[in-house]
Amino acid sequence: MRRASAPLASLGLGLALVAGSALPASAHNAVVSTTPEEGETLTEVPEFFVVTTNEAMLDVGGEGAGFAIQVTDGSGLFYGDGCVDVGGPSMSTPAALGEAGDYTMAFQYVSADGHTLSDTLEFRYEPAAGAEASAGAPVPPTCGEEPAAASGGEDPATGDESAAVLGTVAVIGGVIVLLAVGAGVAVWLARRRRG
Template sequence: MNLRTLIGLGGIAGIALAALVGTAPAQAHNAFVSSTPVAGSVVTEQPGLFVITTSDALLDLGLDSSRTYLQVRGPGAAQLYYGDGCATVDGASITMPVQLGEPGEYTVAWGVVSADGHPITSADPGASDIAFTWQPADGQELGGGYSAPPTCGEAPAEGETPAPDESAAPAAPAAPAETATSTPAADTDEASTAAADILWIGAGLGVLVLAAAVILLVARSRTRSADGADTASGPGDPPVAP
């Protein structure tokens, strides 16, 4: 087997490895892109629909999923929650209708699930809640808030819908359900992703090992052929014709 054949075998192995890498599923997680309202903005008219947009398509787990959420709360010490709790997945975004209440500082906590099953929230390192200022213009209708995050499709319990002008003892904001506990579904998704990564890495290593074995066998064959030719001719004998 000559050098040209050896190079050809190495090229075939390289093409096979490139094909494996090219067909491997993408494992990049989504990243925050934008929000409505914009962080740091001053809002003077009811936004109507709050939006969080990410870098790629999201996994739609249904309106009753605790891992996909928008929580709008504020203002003042007695933080109230606004909206109906129904965060809808729309491609790379989630949306929820909201009617803001009294003027002041508001924040939006959010959580989504990437298409690969990886959950992402505003509480993650490097992320943050969306903060904005509500300064309603004349004629804007104000909404009522809830003392606890609303659940989609469920009416608030009695006593959880105080009027904006009622006094209430300050309450610590409730942590999003997604960050408080992990669900078996999340564990299963992450385990499946890890297993897929291992399979693709193993396949790539297998191609490399096979290519190395072929190259080694060819090199040994060429060495033995050369040694045999030298032994057959012997010292002082005329060179053996190729």
């Protein structure tokens, strides 16, 4: 029995090793550095917020789908333009910050193995006196679109223009209806006279 079981055990171990070596590696990308770093205090706004991993990220189609970097202040306002550039192991977005205070950077990326990963980090911003502050937005920015105003309200000029357009459309619609009714009455009277 012992002689038979030893070859079987060796065969099983050999098959396990061969099968194991044939399977593709499926380790997720790991973050190796960020700008800013967790807990860092910035005294000036960097050119970009950056996340770098240990290997190239999976940017299918080169459109940055599945990738995001969002920076928010203590009040929940969002900063930046929502655009993310992916290149090899790194992704970045143009940096923008508002007033001094605590900020959170949340990020999401697609690992080389196809899995979507995300994380957050906290940092502080303490600019020099008189530093220019960017305006925050109440909703996450979308790349290529104008950010929403922090107040969340409609621009008065835009509201006035919208009301004027709607008023004009209503007047034109009313005139068309009146003309159609008038034409219908005229046709009806003409037929009645003939009949």
